[in-house]
Amino acid sequence: xxxxxxxxxxxxxxxxxxxxxxxxxxxxxxxxxxxxxxxxxxxxxxxxxxxxxxxxxxxxxxxxxxxxxxxxxxxxxxxxxxxxxxxxxxxxxxxxxxxxxxxxxxx
Amino acid sequence: xxxxxxxxxxxxxxxxxxxxxxxxxxxxxxxxxxxxxxxxxxxxxxxxxxxxxxxxxxxxxxxxxxxxxxxxxxxxxxxxxxxxxxxxxxxxxxxxxxxxxxxxxxxxxxxxxx
Numbered sequence: 001x002x003x004x005x006x007x008x009x010x011x012x013x014x015x016x017x018x019x020x021x022x023x024x025x026x027x028x029x030x031x032x033x034x035x036x037x038x039x040x041x042x043x044x045x046x047x048x049x050x051x052x053x054x055x056x057x058x059x060x061x062x063x064x065x066x067x068x069x070x071x072x073x074x075x076x077x078x079x080x081x082x083x084x085x086x087x088x089x090x091x092x093x094x095x096x097x098x099x100x101x102x103x104x105x106x107x
Numbered sequence: 108x109x110x111x112x113x114x115x116x117x118x119x120x121x122x123x124x125x126x127x128x129x130x131x132x133x134x135x136x137x138x139x140x141x142x143x144x145x146x147x148x149x150x151x152x153x154x155x156x157x158x159x160x161x162x163x164x165x166x167x168x169x170x171x172x173x174x175x176x177x178x179x180x181x182x183x184x185x186x187x188x189x190x191x192x193x194x195x196x197x198x199x200x201x202x203x204x205x206x207x208x209x210x211x212x213x214x215x216x217x218x219x220x221x
Binding site: 043044096097 | 111113141202211213
């Protein structure tokens with residue numbers, strides 16, 4: 001499974017867009033990019049995934065660069081409840097979690 | 108979305124005893140379930156992959172005789188921590204995969220071994 005690199009932590013003002021970057025330069029052609037988040041002491045929550053096209057759902061948007069070596073998760077209007085650890089994972093045949101990004105949404 | 112439950116949510120046991128944790132997919136059938144462990148301030152670590160009706164595949168460094176996994180049906184997988192010791196105290200999380208790539212996680216089980 002390809003390795004991912006994410007910033008350790010980020011802050012975002014409530015109501016603003018949160019843009020979380022992820023580098024995955026060794027991704028293979030058939031591997032998907034998945035995003036999950038974990039709120040303290042809970043199981044991870046699925047957010048979104050994509051292969052090469054940009055994706056959007058009710059929670060977030062996923063922008064994948066044309067060379068697929070990096071991606072950005074966008075939470076369009078962050079709220080305090082979005083404070084969590086966000087994991088970017090390149091999915092081969094299993095989810096292997098890295099350290100993730102601690103996102104702190106502040107009022 | 109799909110719901111995965113775990114039971115119990117918290118358990119305290121004495122050193123040397125065994126503990127069983129259940130993972131259920133409530134509204135879907137899961138051919139594959141996964142077990143993770145998470146220590147404080149660390150990320151999730153994959154322990155094993157469990158396919159219904161077959162033996163689990165353990166990740167490197169995970170003792171298969173200590174962490175017994177049974178996936179007897181399409182909606183239930185169990186993890187038994189045998190002869191538990193204080194260093195086994197952790198947050199154990201299961202997940203279930205619907206066909207394709209989406210994986211849904213349970214709420215986790217906090218195990219404390221005294």
